[in-house]
Amino acid sequence: MYELPTYIRVFPPRAQVAAELEAFVRRKVALCVVFSGGLEEYNHRGQYAASFSDVDFRDRLREEHVPDAEHVFTRLDHQEFVVRELSGWMTDNFREPAVSVTPGARTA
Numbered sequence: 001m002y003e004l005p006t007y008i009r010v011f012p013p014r015a016q017v018a019a020e021l022e023a024f025v026r027r028k029v030a031l032c033v034v035f036s037g038g039l040e041e042y043n044h045r046g047q048y049a050a051s052f053s054d055v056d057f058r059d060r061l062r063e064e065h066v067p068d069a070e071h072v073f074t075r076l077d078h079q080e081f082v083v084r085e086l087s088g089w090m091t092d093n094f095r096e097p098a099v100s101v102t103p104g105a106r107t108a
Contacts (some may be wrong), residue, residue, distance in 0.1 A: 021055045030093035031060055034082055037067040062089050 023033060035042045042048075045065040049057055064085050069078040 018055055020051055021052055021057075025055065025057060029060065030089070031057070031087045032062045032064075032086065034038050034064045034066065034085065036069040036071050036073060036078075037065075038070055043067070054064075 021031075035048070037043075042065070043075050044067075045063055047065070048063050049055075049061055062085075064081075066073070066078055069075065069081075073079050073082055075085060
């Protein structure tokens, strides 16, 4: 007879999470969270920021919610959405400044 494992999710205290989020913002870390459907606890875009209303995310938080997606985003349209949103977020937050290179010039 096989024994099925028991999984217990342990969440850190809310105050700890809020303090860690504030530390991210102070360090100017860009945050992107994408939530799928299926969790009664999370049911609309903006809920994450609202849950941490004491944290001033400034413009550092991008939040998306795909209510009809399951946790692993198996549908192609959901996968395309996630790739498109994350690509846009990365472009917005991690774009290198334009560099002009003179043909034939050596770079260090």
